Amino acid sequence: MSNSLAADLIIPIIKIIIVGLFPLIMVMVMVWLERRVVAFIQLRLGPNRVGFQGILQPIVDAIKLFFKEDITHTGVDKVLFNISPVLVLFSSILAFCFIPLGGTMQIGTYNLNFWVAESPVGLLLIIGISSISVFGVIFGGWSSNSKYPLLGALRSVVQILSYEIPVAFSVLSIIFFSQSMNMIDIVNRQKDAGIWYGFMLPVSFVIFWISVVAETNRAPFDLPEAESELVAGFHTEYSGIKFAYFYMAEYAHMVLASSLAVVLFFGGWLPPFPNVAALSFLHVIPGFVWYLLKIMFFLYLFIWIRGTFPRYRFDELVRLAWKWLIPLSLLNILVIAFVRSFA
Amino acid sequence: MAFKEILLNMGPQHPSTHGVLRLKVALDNEVVMKVTPVLGYLHRGMEKLFENRTYQQITPLTDRFDYLAAISNNLGYLLAVEKLMGIEVPKRAQYIRVIFTELQRLASHLAWVGFFANDIGAMSVLLYGFIEREDILEIFEEYSGARLTVHAFRVGGVPTDINDKIIDMINTFILKLPKRIADIETLLTGNRIWKHRTIGVGVISPEDAISLGLTGPSLRSTGIKWDIRKDIPYSSYQDFQFEVPTSANGDLYDRYVLRLEEIKQSMRIIRQALDTLPQGETLTKVPRVLKIAPGEVFHSIEAPKGELGFYIKSNGTDKPERVKMKSPSFINMQSLETMCLGNLFADIVAVLGSLDIVLGEIDK
Numbered sequence: 001m002s003n004s005l006a007a008d009l010i011i012p013i014i015k016i017i018i019v020g021l022f023p024l025i026m027v028m029v030m031v032w033l034e035r036r037v038v039a040f041i042q043l044r045l046g047p048n049r050v051g052f053q054g055i056l057q058p059i060v061d062a063i064k065l066f067f068k069e070d071i072t073h074t075g076v077d078k079v080l081f082n083i084s085p086v087l088v089l090f091s092s093i094l095a096f097c098f099i100p101l102g103g104t105m106q107i108g109t110y111n112l113n114f115w116v117a118e119s120p121v122g123l124l125l126i127i128g129i130s131s132i133s134v135f136g137v138i139f140g141g142w143s144s145n146s147k148y149p150l151l152g153a154l155r156s157v158v159q160i161l162s163y164e165i166p167v168a169f170s171v172l173s174i175i176f177f178s179q180s181m182n183m184i185d186i187v188n189r190q191k192d193a194g195i196w197y198g199f200m201l202p203v204s205f206v207i208f209w210i211s212v213v214a215e216t217n218r219a220p221f222d223l224p225e226a227e228s229e230l231v232a233g234f235h236t237e238y239s240g241i242k243f244a245y246f247y248m249a250e251y252a253h254m255v256l257a258s259s260l261a262v263v264l265f266f267g268g269w270l271p272p273f274p275n276v277a278a279l280s281f282l283h284v285i286p287g288f289v290w291y292l293l294k295i296m297f298f299l300y301l302f303i304w305i306r307g308t309f310p311r312y313r314f315d316e317l318v319r320l321a322w323k324w325l326i327p328l329s330l331l332n333i334l335v336i337a338f339v340r341s342f343a
Numbered sequence: 344m345a346f347k348e349i350l351l352n353m354g355p356q357h358p359s360t361h362g363v364l365r366l367k368v369a370l371d372n373e374v375v376m377k378v379t380p381v382l383g384y385l386h387r388g389m390e391k392l393f394e395n396r397t398y399q400q401i402t403p404l405t406d407r408f409d410y411l412a413a414i415s416n417n418l419g420y421l422l423a424v425e426k427l428m429g430i431e432v433p434k435r436a437q438y439i440r441v442i443f444t445e446l447q448r449l450a451s452h453l454a455w456v457g458f459f460a461n462d463i464g465a466m467s468v469l470l471y472g473f474i475e476r477e478d479i480l481e482i483f484e485e486y487s488g489a490r491l492t493v494h495a496f497r498v499g500g501v502p503t504d505i506n507d508k509i510i511d512m513i514n515t516f517i518l519k520l521p522k523r524i525a526d527i528e529t530l531l532t533g534n535r536i537w538k539h540r541t542i543g544v545g546v547i548s549p550e551d552a553i554s555l556g557l558t559g560p561s562l563r564s565t566g567i568k569w570d571i572r573k574d575i576p577y578s579s580y581q582d583f584q585f586e587v588p589t590s591a592n593g594d595l596y597d598r599y600v601l602r603l604e605e606i607k608q609s610m611r612i613i614r615q616a617l618d619t620l621p622q623g624e625t626l627t628k629v630p631r632v633l634k635i636a637p638g639e640v641f642h643s644i645e646a647p648k649g650e651l652g653f654y655i656k657s658n659g660t661d662k663p664e665r666v667k668m669k670s671p672s673f674i675n676m677q678s679l680e681t682m683c684l685g686n687l688f689a690d691i692v693a694v695l696g697s698l699d700i701v702l703g704e705i706d707k
Contacts, residue, residue: 038466038467042466042467042469042470042471043471043474044470147349147351147352148351151351151373151688220464222464306466307466307467308465308467308530309464309465309534309536310460310463310465310531310534310536310537311463311464311465311536311540312536312539312540313539313540313687313689313690314687314688314689315373315687316536316539316540
């Protein structure tokens with residue numbers, strides 16, 4: 001009795017708390033890492049005063065934002081204005097419950113899974129849930145009753161809607177091979193195939209990565225919050241903790257995007273060459289560590305891109321999606337479907 | 344979907360108006376219909392202030408116009424005063440003036456590349472430009488003790504001669520700059536996004552450019568070869584070999600390429616000036632109380648941002664009766680609307696950046 005209680009209730013609750021906290025912890029790491037890495041790219045030092053190498057800087061920032069005055073100016077639609085930061089952050093954290101953070105670990109007789117929920121349509125759910133954040137952006141921009149946020153929100157809607165399509169198509173090519181939308185199955189199939197899908201389907205991966213960078217509103221596609229044009233885009237009028245919510249949500253989305261890239265294209269928790277006997281010692285390292293290493297690489301890539309590229313203009317961005325990425329992903333799908341059914 | 348025209352107020356508190364400029368922008372969806380600059384947020388009444396200062400006291404105040412190219416302002420003002428007095432500056436002083444104004448041009452253009460790239464979203468280039476500019480500021484500091492508002496020249500020449508240490512610093516800097524410029528070019532020139540953002544954007548025709556009084560690199564980007572250093576030489580510029588780069592399209596990309604080319608030409612001039620630096624005096628004797636006989640003068644120089652002219656009217660006392668400044672930023676601002684119309688909202692920022700405006704010079 002007590003054993004099943006632990007297995008059915010207590011462990012899942014602990015897991016939910018940990019998986020809920022995981023993106024937030026990664027957000028803190030990312031805030032620090034981004035500022036440091038961009039600083040090093042720009043021959044600066046970045047924050048290095050609070051704690052070892054400035055590692056406590058995100059915490060200090062968060063405390064500051066907590067105690068800042070929360071300004072709600074006149075003419076604001078209060079309900080939407082208050083709900084949108086929550087919506088944006090919530091959607092990105094919720095999507096994590098379907099992401100496998102590691103493999104299955106055997107502790108005594110209990111099999112500890114490193115994921116909260118397993119669903120046969122997990123991939124679809126993740127894409128769906130993370131898209132809810134666009135509502136937060138629209139509501140936030142619209143309810144602010146101000147022109148810069150409105151323009152930012154308009155841009156954001158067009159951008160996210162345009163780039164959702166290539167993401168869906170590139171993910172579809174994964175499903176052709178894995179024949180499952182279950183995130184755990186997708187990883188296991190990569191183990192069976194002996195090769196990560198990213199190396200098997202490089203075109204899909206490139207399309208996926210470009211689109212995902214665009215969907216997270218990151219440079220060079222950070223138009224909705226283009227600092228030099230729209231001040232801060234859709235969250236211009238937000239302050240204090242509500243602003244912090246948007247800020248955290250952006251990073252949480254980056255972590256989610258990197259996790260998706262890792263799970264779909266780079267074997268999730270699997271070590272490199274999982275089937276090669278000579279490299280079997282790599283299995284000693286827990287899957288969670290592999291997963292973490294891989295997402296750190298992609299998160300670093302986000303920062304690297306930001307430090308290097310200029311920003312797209314709005315019309316160029318839409319043109320890139322509709323004239324290049326969508327036709328290319330369609331062609332890619334056709335070729336893959338053809339190869340898959342005849343080869 | 345048809346949008347009503349939105350009137351957007353940009354600035355005076357806006358991250359990319361280069362200070363306290365305010366633009367009233369009318370947008371149809373994201374297409375610019377109208378841009379009206381509103382000036383005066385940094386007005387300090389400098390021209391009026393000059394009427395209550397002696398000629399020598401005015402020189403340090405000119406530093407505060409274009410604070411990114413303080414030495415060019417000094418030179419423009421001093422040449423006008425010297426022309427009014429009818430005195431000749433020693434050859435060595437003229438060469439030293441050329442060296443420092445060209446260094447100032449380098450500093451101004453390097454800062455410009457950074458600000459322009461930052462306006463377009465490439466934030467790292469700003470810091471790369473600033474690292475190089477820092478070396479120039481250190482040279483200024485070694486020479487005059489100040490970094491930004493240098494006050495390097497005096498009426499009649501330069502206050503101190505340059506020593507070997509400064510010459511060494513300049514030589515090392517000139518040697519290392521081409522590599523850094525190459526770095527910036529790797530990041531930007533061939534970049535596809537950069538080209539998308541700059542080619543064919545903010546175009547102005549040569550006719551429009553002339554009728555709007557556009558000067559400096561923005562004018563030369565339309566194909567008109569007009570550089571006062573070459574066409575009406577001052578301060579011994581006729582002694583040096585250098586090209587005046589021009590290009591034909593008059594868009595943002597051309598202005599960017601042109602300024603990088605001007606950086607290379609400036610390095611050429613500095614090298615020549617250092618090699619052929621004549622010996623002799625650096626300061627002519629000028630009376631301490633400088634009284635200039637009644638008369639008026641206009642003299643203009645090629646500042647980094649365009650034609651910088653000073654009109655001075657003297658009345659026989661030690662203070663000018665009127666000083667009027669023709670500042671390149673202010674005049675170039677006129678063509679902003681012509682360049683922006685029909686482009687997208689994001690281009691306003693890029694065009695504004697490409698004009699290389701400094702608010703200290705616009706509002707005076």
